[in-house]
Amino acid sequence: MKRILLILAVLATWQQWDRIEPMLFGNNQQVAGKGEVILYATSWCGYCAKTREFLDERGIAYTERDIETSTDARRAYDALGGRGVPVLKVNGTVIHGYDPQGILAAY
Structure with missing residues (x-):
């Protein structure tokens, strides 16, 4: 069960990376x-x-x-x-x- 949740979390992160990256590293990509x-x-x-x-x-x-x-x-x-x-x-x-x-x- 933990593996399935981990895989789902990784897939969701990968899918939404363009939204997550500015939150993690700041939106300094002007x-x-x-x-x-x-x-x-x-x-x-x-x-x-x-x-x-x-x-x-x-x-x-x-x-x-x-x-x-x-x-x-x-x-x-x-x-x-x-x-x-x-x-x-x-x-x-x-x-x-x-x-x-x-x-x-x-x-």
Whole structure:
């Protein structure tokens, strides 16, 4: 029984690490960078919400374009090879999905 609880605790910690890490080590991961960040997203997407939260926590300015309400945003999303949301264009680099390390590397 103790092993099962330990395994569940480790899995829960791993799954929520992006929220736990700032509590343990402080939220000093502000990113000093320049450039254009465009987030192609929808209002209902959970990973889009996580991406918004990630960008906000690090002080990264971004422009959000909702692909369901804007035909221009949808065309741009399709041109980037959008297959799902979120899709980010960070300084010319296209990132598909929620990818914190990819965002930081491109920024």
